[in-house]
Amino acid sequence: MCGKIPEPVLEENGMRKLAPVLLSLLMMTAVFASIGWQELEEKAEFENTSGRTGPDVEVVEITHPRQSTEADAFSDARNIVDAGEELYFEAWIQNSGTESITQLGVEVSVFERKVNGQVGTFVNSWSHPDVICPDPFVCAQNELLPGELLDFGAFIMSVQGSMVTWTPPVGDYYVYVEATSSDANGDSNDADEDNNVQRNRVIVADWTDLSVDLEWTSGKDVEGGQDPVDFTMTITSQGSIPWDARNVIVHLTADGLMDSAAFWSDENDGTADHHNNASHREETKNPFSLGQPYNFSEIGTYGEVLIFQNASDPQDNQSDNRWNLRTGVPWVLNGTVTPDQQATAGDYTLTATIIEFTEYGRISPECDSENNADLGDGAGNETGTTTNWCEVSRIKDDNSESQTSTITGTVENRHDISVDRLVMNTGYMIDESTGEWSPAENVGLTSGPVSPGWMTIEAMVMHRGNNPAAYDAVNDEYPQEYDWNVTFTITNRSDNSVEEIHANSCEYGELYGEYGPYAPLGGMGALDERACIEYYMWPGLYDVTATANLIGKYSGFDATSFNDAMTIQSISALNNRPVVTATLGNSGTIYAGADDVASIIELSASASDVEDEDTTLKISWDLPGEMFDEDCIDLTDCVISPMLNSDWIGKGRTATVTVEDSYGLKVSDIVTFDVWHKMTAYAESASGINMSYHMEYADDTPFSITMTDSTDTFTGKALTGFSGTYDSIAVLDYSPSTLYSAGDLLNSQMTLRYDTDSLEPTSVWFVNPNGNWALIASTDDISVLGSEGTVALPATGEYILANGKIVFMGGTVIMEGIPELHPMTMTLNPQTGGKIGMQWSYMLPSGATATG
Known part of the structure; x- marks a missing residue:
């Protein structure tokens, strides 16, 4: 411990x-x-x-x-x-x-x-x-x-x-x-x-138990009908120790609405008992009076047995003749009952009760005796108690509940109908043109979850009356032939709605096969029938109950209501999400608002769903701008080609495609793209110089430029990268309407045109408001065709030229050159004292002489 x-x-x-x-x-x-x-x-x-x-x-x-x-004296052992x-x-x-x-x-x-x-x-x-x-x-x-x-x-x-x-x-x-x-x-x-x-x-x-058990031979708990019915009475002795039940007396009483009761015996059995034959009905039928107990006292095997034996001296014993029922050897009696043929309703019973018996075994204290003994406990006992084998009369044993047994029958026609099985069949496809159903993919379901859509619900109905094949010859009818139907009750827990559908046949049975039209239960008909319904189950949580009903003249006569209905609870109809994929059909750069390029975009989507056919899905597009929402109905491959306008211009534009199944569940996919605006802005000064600025940008802000002749002039100006000084021949004040970030600008190019009769520029410069000069065109960048000169700035997608001055410079351009003097060779020679000697040569410019 x-x-x-x-x-x-x-x-x-x-x-x-x-x-x-x-x-x-x-x-x-x-x-x-x-x-x-x-x-x-x-x-x-x-x-x-x-x-x-x-x-x-x-x-x-x-x-x-x-x-x-x-x-003790006041209470039993517990x-x-x-x-x-x-x-x-x-x-x-x-x-x-x-x-x-x-x-x-x-x-x-x-x-x-x-x-x-x-x-x-x-x-x-x-x-x-x-x-x-x-x-x-x-x-x-x-x-x-x-x-x-x-x-x-x-x-x-x-x-x-x-x-x-x-x-x-x-x-x-x-x-x-x-x-x-x-x-x-x-x-x-x-x-x-x-x-x-x-x-x-x-x-x-240790314990002993003598039991009696009555059973209908049919195995039913309650017998019924008008025909004679057989029963079996079994008497058994059991226990944890060997013992014999002797001279057992059992009373069997038949009572209630019956014409007669009898038991069967075999006169050829030399022991003259009333069992031990394999057949239920043996040679002799022995009637017994109704309402009066019949006394059975010859139970077991009759013969000479020990009635006393000294536990200390087995030779000290006594014998006599007894009816002896040994432990574990049952005694069986077969009998028959004929119900009252005149009664229309009522019950009858058989009751068997063990009245008394004699127990033979080592029973204390009844069989105890005092004698000299060594008890082995070291206490020096001179006498001890010995429990011998003897007989003791009993009226009950250790389990008195097993000493009485009763079975019941009824003479009325006991009407009963039940639902013995309830299943669902799902996964049907229906041909829209013919209305024919394909076979179910999932058959015999007794629980959820299920896919929403069409299903069949199938119930098996059983005849549970006591005499389905009974025939009334007087009226030429079958008293237990039933008209029936099944009520299918479908409760949608999602909205607490309830639907009731009645059926009495099964044309759509999957689990049990196909059955013909309605037929009654019992009589000349079968003992089981089927009822089926078609049902369209939307997504949600459901309970489905099938209730069997007796209708017609037997309506309200169902004897047992607990077996009338069967329910499948908590059926989850789970709607799988549809699948949709959006794809951009255009390749390369997409432009909007330009006459010389395509101004449409091609978008496509495909969708599918486990529960829905392709034609029941609805696909819709959400596009830039309120005017461009388009639906694709009854299509699984939806292709649209909307025209592009300013609403589309921008980077990271999206088109969202949404698929909606027949149950209202929506799923979307997004395709992302850039749409660029292509345009050219123009300006011209009073002196006749004009500018065109070509733009490709992703911004819906309008772009324009202004350019006027400036009053400023520049003379004797030293220019970076050029030798000498230069004078301006035209100065323009330039300003754009807006500037775009580098990410929003795909490409840009500025072009200047002038009349060569009035201007002969050799370079063009840009001067910002801070006075910083930058070359934007050298002589090589200026082209002349006839009387028109053109200055084309290199195309760039990085920036827009900000406001400032554009200066045309004249004069002969002298570029700063690279010096012509340069070393030719160099050698290194080690010298004493850790010194290194160097020698080199160089090339003089043409016409130059070395000095010094």
Whole structure:
């Protein structure tokens, strides 16, 4: 044991000790009268509450096996365990402390109980040290909160995941259940260890049982109809020890609405009993009176048997003739009952009762005798008790409930109909032109989830009356031929709507095959029929119930309503998302608003869905600008070619395609692209110089330029990269309407044109407002054709020329050259003292001489 075992209950005081105890109690009464009870109660309450600070595991009760008590003059024995019964251990364990229990172990121990009530020899024990622990890989529970019950008050002892069981031999035992709480170091942290253990007394005894059992030969619980019905009566003796039931007397009573009752016997059986023949109906039919018990006393085998035997001396015995029913050898009686042919409604019963019997075995105390014996306990006993074999008369045994059996029949036509199976068949496809259904892909479903769409719901209806084939020759009819139908109730939990559909045939059966038109149940018809409906299930959560109905003249006569309906609950109709893909058909750069390039964009989309046919999907486009939303209906490959305008211009433009299935579920895909605007801005000065600025940009801001003749002039200007000084021959003030970021500008090119009769520029410069000069065209960049000169700036997509001045410079351009003097060769020679000598030569310009 993990902890201490409580001391045994005190021995009972003998009568000789009673007087001193009573005198002591009387003397203490005066002392108790002077005590302040209120103060004691307050102190006790304080100690009880303060003593349980922290974890406190308490074993409240052992709930299995229960506490056994012996029989006495006032009550029978209770909770006696039958020999051979397998026991398990269950206890009510709780945390009665103020802090959580994080480490809990439980141990079960069994000891023998001595005659005087003290604890005897150790029998067995089982330990589970990790019922609760911090490691989730070891323990299923990691904490027991204050006030919480372990396993809801029904902790069952197990070791290594297997329930502990114990099959005790006959004896008297103590069963202990002890629980221990500890901290992380394994030390006890229990606030009150006095409540950690409980003990139950368990008495294990041999048992005997003599039983009688009546059954209808058909196996039905309740017989019915007008035809004779057979029954079987079986008498059996059982027990944990060998014993014989002798001179058994059984009363069999037939009562109620029946014409006759009888049992069958075999006159050729030399023992003259009334069973032991394989056939239900034997040679002789023996009627017995209705309402009067028939006495069966010749049960078992008749012959000479021992009626006494000394357990110490087997030769000391007595014999006599008895009807003897041995343990495990059943005695069977077959009989028949003919219901009242005139009655229209009513019941009849057969009741068998064991009245008395004689038990032969080693029965204590009835068969005990005193004799000299060595009891082997070292106490020096000179006499002992021996239990012999003898006969004892009984009116009941250890299980009196099995000594009576009753079966019932009814003479009325018992009408009953049931739904025995309910299934769904899904995955149909319907030909739009012919309306024909393809076979279901999923057959015989009894639960969800399912795909939304068309399905069939199929119910099998059974005839459950007591006599389906009964024929009334007088009226030439079948009393149990039923008209019927099935009500299919479909509840949509999503919106609480309910639909009811009635059916009595099955043209769409998948699981059971195809069946013909409606036919009645029973009589000349079959005992089972089918009913099916078509149903379109939208996405949602459903309950489907099929209820079988008796209609016509038997409406309202269904004897058993619990089997009339069958339900499939919580059917999820899950709509799979459709799939859509958007694709851009254009290749290369896309322009808008230009006459010389294509101004359309080509977009395509394809979509599919598991539940829907392609033609039931709806595809729509969301395009730049309010005027360009287009739908594609009944198409799975949707191609559109909208015209481009200024609404489309920009980088990162999107076209969104959305597919919507027949249930309203939408899924989208996006294609991203850039649309550029191509245009040319023009300006001309009063002096006749004109500018054209070609732009390709992704911005919807309009672009224009202004250019006027400037009043500024430049003379004697030294220009970077040129030798000498130069004078301006034309100065223009230039300004763009806006500037675009480099990312929004795809390409740009500026072109200047002038009249060569008035101007002969040799270079063109740009001067920003800060006075910084930059060459934008040299002589080589200027072309002349006839009287028109053209200055074309190199195309660039990086920037737009900002506002400033454009200066035409005249004069002969002299470029700054590269010096002609340059070294030719160089050699290095080592010299003494760590010195290095160098020699080189150089080339003089043409016509130059060396000096120095």
